Amino acid sequence: MPTSTVENYLRRLYLELRGRADPLLPLGRLARAMGVVPGTATAMVKALADAGLVQYEPRGGVGLTARGEQLALHVVRRHRLVELFLVQVLGLDWSVVDAEAEDLEHAVSERVLERIDALLGRPKVDPHGDPIPTSRGQIEEPRRISLADCPPGRSQRIAQVLDQDAAFLSFVQRQGLAPGAIVTVVRRQNAADAVSVRVGQQAPVALGLSAAAKVLVEPASAPRHLTSPRRHSERRDSRSHTLPRKRRPFPAVS
Amino acid sequence: MPTSTVENYLRRLYLELRGRADPLLPLGRLARAMGVVPGTATAMVKALADAGLVQYEPRGGVGLTARGEQLALHVVRRHRLVELFLVQVLGLDWSVVDAEAEDLEHAVSERVLERIDALLGRPKVDPHGDPIPTSRGQIEEPRRISLADCPPGRSQRIAQVLDQDAAFLSFVQRQGLAPGAIVTVVRRQNAADAVSVRVGQQAPVALGLSAAAKVLVEPASAPRHLTSPRRHSERRDSRSHTLPRKRRPFPAVS
DNA sequence: ATTCTTATTTTGATCCATCAAAATACAGTG
DNA sequence: CACTGTATTTTGATGGATCAAAATAAGAAT
Known part of the structure; x- marks a missing residue:
């Protein structure tokens, strides 16, 4: 039962760590990414280290432990599934779903997430093309x-x-x-x-x-299905595309 | 920007107050309903009173001010729309959506809520038949x-x-x-x-x-459309009903 | 090597929401 | 009216997350 602050730090850390050589992120970077003053990040990182979620080298930087990465990947999964859901089901714009998912990712239960995943057809990537970790916390980052x-x-x-x-x-x-x-x-x-x-x-x-x-x-010759999300509309001011006219996700009961 | 705790207290207060004669709820009731010790409720209620959201009579009880009620109704709206959404779009069971919505109601932005409302066709009642307040905080409680x-x-x-x-x-x-x-x-x-x-x-x-x-x-002769939600399936173990086979909420882009 | 600069850590405080337990008010009841 | 039981409020403390500002470490520059 990590708090949502903990989840945020871990996700951020995972994201900042992606695509950089050094497995240790300077605390200042993390602080700026989280929008807090450096001292706050230091305090938080110490707590995370005590909880065994990060590896902390004072004045060196911070990295994820195996457990921390697992947790981070689950949060990333929630975040990306929610993003895709917001685009595909609710018709929100690409450019805003990251911010929207920021809050929702902490409120979505396993049960709800499973339904979303199923409804979307077990998607492999989010609206930005970022891969969605599996429910067991595995991710495949294609090098591109x-x-x-x-x-x-x-x-x-x-x-x-x-x-x-x-x-x-x-x-x-x-x-x-x-x-x-x-x-x-x-x-x-x-x-x-x-x-x-x-x-x-x-x-x-x-x-x-x-x-x-x-x-x-x-x-362009590569197979598409696993890597590109279904596309959303580009007509951003039109509302019609966001609202399928007749939704009957359920059969009505007799 | 009320905290989600504040939103919870106001919603609870609204719910406990409705359907009882006295417009003042004893603090003990509120505390029990919120699952906190009495002292906590006292402290919180004082803070809410300072914020002008409730009217507090020490040793008498607590009621909602006009502003507090407005806020409460907006929270109730979020809660009930989310519940209906969980049932109709994600196929969750009736009996669990209240608990699920408890968290989600605080994470759903105006923007997302508007999409949900539109997607559901501006529903008037939630899965339990409770009326959904309008976006301007009006509610019509039919006496039944x-x-x-x-x-x-x-x-x-x-x-x-x-x-x-x-x-x-x-x-x-x-x-x-x-x-x-x-x-x-x-x-x-x-x-x-x-x-x-x-x-x-x-x-x-x-x-x-x-x-x-x-x-x-x-x-049974009364018109149905405004008062009864569309029904969800009763086949609770069947999964098929929860997943419409082909969802194309969007036209794909050329 | 000494000084300067910049990143990081420490320290002390604040805010929010909570609890445990002691103090107090109130409403009966004998 | 005094007494007792229950509801409520007060008091003091805690945990989580944050900030401001002072202290410190490490590198770079002179």
Whole structure:
């Protein structure tokens, strides 16, 4: 029965640790990511270490223990399933579901989560293309390349977007770069720190390398089903798409 | 930004207050209902009074102010919409949704709640037949009679069940006494403190008066649409009903 | 090596929600 | 009216999560 604060620290830690070499995160990073002053993070991390959930090297940093990672993965699972649910069932916008799921992830019981998982058809990835851990806490992080270091000329499918910032996600969506989209890198302009990307028949879009690095792709020839979420609508002001007209999830009782 | 504890106290207070004459609830009642020791309730109620949410008469009891009631009604709305959602969309059992909604009601944002409300078709009542307040905090509590004081012989429709206890609800459901069911009181046996109720063609069921008082009915001739929720399945072990086979709440994007 | 800079930890305090147990008020009842 | 039993309030303490600000450690720069 970890508190929701504990769950938040563990999830954050897991997320910050992802994709960096060092298995120890400096406390300051964690504090900033959690939006607390450094001293708070120190205190919390000590408590987590006492509980055997993290490994703490004073002045060195903090990492997850096996138990901590397990717990983190369960929280991540809840978070991502809730996100996908919010998009697919309730029709919320991509760019806001991370914030919404932040609260909901702690209120969803195992029972409810199981129903959500079933309703969504045991999905493998969330709306951002991030993999959803299994109910036993296993996750498979495909190694992917980003638009920043993707060979020009080949057709690629957007698979994953690594930033949850609402403004960034809205931008990505407006450019048609959401997961599932097929794109081609036209060329890299190293001098300008940018890449040109063509999506569909539009004129190419210029993306700074730091932005491009957050958009991961896979060869367009790769099988799609396991990696890309079903897509949501792009007509963001239209309400109609969010509300299936007749929902009869149940047979009525006689 | 009231804390979820505050929301809980206000909702509980609202619930305990409704259906009793005195507009002031003794602190002990509130404490028991909240599952805390009396002193805790006293402390909390003082804080709520300072915040202008309740009216507190030391040694007299506690009531809701207008503002407190407004807040309470918004919490009740969240709670009941979530309950209905859990039953109709996720297929959870009637008897457990109250407990599940207890946590979720504090995590659901306005935005999500609006989607849920729309998805359910702006329902008027929750799975127990309790009315759902409007988004502006208005509620209409129909005055109804219970099976305990219902004239024998006339056909009645179950409209509302006033107890959230899982065991009681399971019992009610097993007897086919859930909202929407059509029943007839066969006779009252005052000596036995019981009533006999016939549902469908079954043999009559005997109900103690205290249980019967928790089951509210309306004449079977009354219009149904506003008062009875769509029913959920009674086949509790079957899973199939919970998972609509093909959910396409969205048009896929081109 | 001494000093400066920056990250981290420590210390002391606060807020919220709770409990245990002692003190107090109130309502009967003899 | 005094007495007793019950409900309520007070008091003092605790645990969790946080902040502000002072102390300290470690690296970098001179």
